[in-house]
Amino acid sequence: MFGKMDWPGRRDEEWIRTDIRLFKLDKFSLPAAREAAAAAPSSVLSEGVELAGVSVSLDSWPSSNRLDRRWAEQGVLLGSLDQLVVEHGERLRPFLQRRIVNPYYDKFACLHTACWSGGHVLYVPRGVVVDQPVHMLSAMSDGRVDFGHVLVILEDGAEATVLTETAGFGETDGGLHCGATEIIVGRGANLRFVNLQDWGQGVWHFAHQRAVVGRDASLQWTVAALGSRLAKVNQHVGLMGEGASCQVNGVLFTEGKQHLTYHTLQHHEAPHCHSDFLYKAALQDRSRTVWRGMIKVDPGAQKTDGYQRNDNLLLSDHARADSIPGLEIEADDVRCTHGSTSGKVDDELVFYAMSRGFTRREAVRMIVSGFFQQIFDRITIESVRDALGHAIAARVREYN
Amino acid sequence: MSEFVKVAKVADMPDPGKLTLEVEDSVVVLFRVDGRFYCIDDVCTHDGGPLGEGQLHDHAIACPRHGAKFDIRTGRPLTMPATVPTLVHEVKVEGEDVYVRINEA
Numbered sequence: 001m002f003g004k005m006d007w008p009g010r011r012d013e014e015w016i017r018t019d020i021r022l023f024k025l026d027k028f029s030l031p032a033a034r035e036a037a038a039a040a041p042s043s044v045l046s047e048g049v050e051l052a053g054v055s056v057s058l059d060s061w062p063s064s065n066r067l068d069r070r071w072a073e074q075g076v077l078l079g080s081l082d083q084l085v086v087e088h089g090e091r092l093r094p095f096l097q098r099r100i101v102n103p104y105y106d107k108f109a110c111l112h113t114a115c116w117s118g119g120h121v122l123y124v125p126r127g128v129v130v131d132q133p134v135h136m137l138s139a140m141s142d143g144r145v146d147f148g149h150v151l152v153i154l155e156d157g158a159e160a161t162v163l164t165e166t167a168g169f170g171e172t173d174g175g176l177h178c179g180a181t182e183i184i185v186g187r188g189a190n191l192r193f194v195n196l197q198d199w200g201q202g203v204w205h206f207a208h209q210r211a212v213v214g215r216d217a218s219l220q221w222t223v224a225a226l227g228s229r230l231a232k233v234n235q236h237v238g239l240m241g242e243g244a245s246c247q248v249n250g251v252l253f254t255e256g257k258q259h260l261t262y263h264t265l266q267h268h269e270a271p272h273c274h275s276d277f278l279y280k281a282a283l284q285d286r287s288r289t290v291w292r293g294m295i296k297v298d299p300g301a302q303k304t305d306g307y308q309r310n311d312n313l314l315l316s317d318h319a320r321a322d323s324i325p326g327l328e329i330e331a332d333d334v335r336c337t338h339g340s341t342s343g344k345v346d347d348e349l350v351f352y353a354m355s356r357g358f359t360r361r362e363a364v365r366m367i368v369s370g371f372f373q374q375i376f377d378r379i380t381i382e383s384v385r386d387a388l389g390h391a392i393a394a395r396v397r398e399y400n
Numbered sequence: 401m402s403e404f405v406k407v408a409k410v411a412d413m414p415d416p417g418k419l420t421l422e423v424e425d426s427v428v429v430l431f432r433v434d435g436r437f438y439c440i441d442d443v444c445t446h447d448g449g450p451l452g453e454g455q456l457h458d459h460a461i462a463c464p465r466h467g468a469k470f471d472i473r474t475g476r477p478l479t480m481p482a483t484v485p486t487l488v489h490e491v492k493v494e495g496e497d498v499y500v501r502i503n504e505a
Contacts, residue, residue, distance in 0.1 A: 010450060017448050021427050257425070 001103075002110040014106075017290045017322055018232055018261045023204050028145050028176045031060035031117050040139040044387045045163040045196055052132035053078040059144040060118035071130055077123040078134055081149050084121050092121065095153050100182035101208045105234070108206040112147060112178045119148035119179070124158040126186070133161040133381070140166070140199065142173040150181040154189040156214070161192040161381065166199055168227065173200025177228075183211035185219050187241060192220045194384050198391070199227035201256060207233045215241025215270070222379055223279075224251040224388050225260050226395070236265040239273035239301075249375045250279035253392050254287035254319070261290040266308065268301040268334075277308040280375055282368050283319035284397055292324040295338065297331045304334040312342040313371045315364065315396070365396045404492060404499035411496060413437075418461070420452030424502050427452075428489055431472045433459055438472040439489040439500050446482040 008015040040056050040063055053067035055078055062080030077084055077091070085092055103113035120136040140146045152162055166177065177199065185191050199205060205228040213219050225231060237246045252260055266275040281289045295306040312321035325338040345367050353363035369389065379385045407421050413432040420429050420442055427442040429452040440461075442452045449465035456462075460469045460478055468482035475488040490501040 019427065019443075019448065022422060022425065 002107065002114050005107045005110055007107050014263060018230070018259065020230065020232075023230070030115060031145055031147060040137055041167045041169055043135060043137055043165060044167075044198065044391065045165050045194060045384055046133065046135040047383060047387065049383045050132055051135050052076075052130050054135045054137070055079050055120040056137045056139070057118035057120065057146075057148055058139045059141055060146045060148055062118060063139075068132075074128045075125040076128060076130060077121060079121065081119040081121045081151055082117060088123075091123065092151070095151065095182075095184055098184070100184065100212055101180045101210045105208060108178055108232075109180070109208050112149070112180050112208070115178070116147045116149040116180070118146070119150050120164070121151040121153075122160065122162060123153045124155060124160050126155040127157040129159040130161070131159075133163050136162065136164040138164075138166045140168055140173070140175045140177065140203070142168070142170060142175065142200065144175050146175065146177045146179060148177075148179050150179070152183045152191065152193065154185050154191050156186040157188045158186060159190040162194065163381075163384065164193070164195045166197050168198070168200035168203060170200055172202055174202030174229070175199065175204070177203060177205045177207065179207045181207065181209040183219070185211065185213045185217040187214040187217060189214065189217045191218075192381065194222045194381065195224070196387070197223075197225045197227055197231065201227060201229055201258060203228045205231035205233070207231075209233065210236040210238065211246070212238040212240050213244040213246055216243040217241065218244070219246040220249075220380070221246065222249040222251075222384065225262075226253050226391055228260070229258060231260045233261065234263045234265075236267065237275065238267045238269055239275060240269050242270045243272050244270065245274040246276070247378065248277040249378050250277070251372060251375055251388055251392075252279065252281035252289055253395055254281070254289055255284045255395060255397070256287060257285070258287040260288075262292070264291070264293045264308070266293075266295050266306055268295070268297040268304040268306060271300060271302045271304070273301065274305045275307065278375060278378070279310045280312075280372055281310070281321055282313040282315060282371060282392070283321055284315040284395075286316070286318045288320045288322075290322045292326070293338065294326045294328060295336050297329040297334055297336065299330045301331050302333045304331060304336065306334070306336040308338045310340045311371070313368065314342065314344050315368070361396065365393050368396050369393060402502045402504055404490075404501045406497050407500045408498045409496055410493060410498060413498070416456055418452060418456055420450070421500070423500050426502050428500065428502070429461070430491070430498065430500065431456065431461070433472070437491045437493060437498055439491045440470065440472055440475050441487040441489070443486055444468055444470070444482060445477065445484040445486050451486070
């Protein structure tokens with residue numbers, strides 16, 4: 001299929017604002033076995049957090065993993081997908097065979113399906129409540145590739161918190177990430193899933209991410225994107241069981257010539273479901289973001305309550321944010337709303353702060369923090385809130 | 401500051417003519433009009449459209465998507481829907497070769 005499919009064209013609606021002409025696949029090689037085990041970069045999200053377990057991959061190869069015995073004894077599985085499909089194939093096969101992410105969606109999905117390696121899996125059996133977060137770290141060295149596949153499965157009534165992080169070693173590191181994330185939240189289960197994308201600013205990042213949420217289950221999904229040269233992410237939540245709910249929080253901060261594109265889809269497939277997507281982006285220098293959101297409501301999904309919003313804060317005259325919310329509703333008894341705002345930092349606010357003794361940079365930093373506060377208030381994990389707040393504040397530059 | 405990069409032979413460019421090029425980390429359009437060379441980003445500031453695929457009339461290039469026109473000498477927008485200039489890159493001719501230096505502004 002990969003060979004038969006064309007690369008996305010500039011006339012494809014999904015790629016019309018995302019130019020990948022400078023992306024050259026032949027500059028990259030398939031993940032090669034590492035000569036020697038190297039240390040992964042330190043984690044940002046899990047600092048000071050007592051973890052149930054960790055799984056680490058480096059350049060798309062399993063690096064290390066650990067799971068507390070307490071959870072292993074209850075049947076929880078955590079580790080490299082590479083290894084666990086061999087050791088627990090019978091258990092994982094039905095979930096992999098569901099093809100939560102469409103392997104033929106586009107050429108990048110085909111490339112991932114053909115070449116995936118490394119990645120992580122978490123499996124939580126029925127009714128098990130893992131009350132400590134699990135941490136998954138995918139690291140990539142300069143110029144290498146990451147084809148990691150992340151699979152998170154919560155059986156009926158299970159609960160877990162997953163912190164996933166993708167990171168490079170240097171700020172300007174290059175490379176290619178072509179990944180997929182599949183999340184299955186069983187009936188009545190409850191998942192908090194956090195993803196921080198913090199690659200070096202030379203990385204091409206292509207990702208397909210999809211969650212399916214069962215009856216009366218809930219998913220809180222927080223996405224933070226700070227790194228990469230160009231990112232194109234398809235994030236899809238399928239509310240498949242009656243009464244399912246999901247909340248998605250997106251934090252994007254871009255600088256230099258970074259280009260981040262997020263296409264989100266909240267798909268209401270069953271009645272009485274609730275979805276709430278909030279994406280906020282702050283952009284400086286000549287960076288660019290594209291957010292295209294869609295609420296899709298199937299004919300039978302009556303009493304849907306769907307909301308999507310995207311706010312953009314432009315910190316420089318040369319930054320650009322495209323925001324395209326959309327609705328596709330086939331049921332007749334629903335409440336679906338959306339909103340989008342884009343604006344610059346208010347000079348009067350900066351003037352007021354400076355009149356109270358703050359420098360311009362401090363003033364802008366406060367305004368940026370305030371802009372993201374609405375999302376930080378929704379993030380219930382303290383270490384994640386702190387890590388994102390610090391990372392963003394450190395990136396805000398001085399503007400005249 | 402970036403360096404001049406050799407991008408084309410003078411003899412290979414028709415007059416008037418245009419050529420889309422990948423130079424360092426940018427995609428740019430090189431123009432030749434009345435014997436002189438110009439270079440701008442291959443980006444329409446309205447919708448990101450590929451200017452290199454548009455029609456060239458004198459010193460104006462029209463975006464193929466929505467018709468916005470830009471002055472290839474200055475990058476300035478000449479018509480709606482574009483309101484912001486596109487980036488201009490420096491060009492020089494030495495002997496038979498054309499060089500471009502990417503504007504890192």
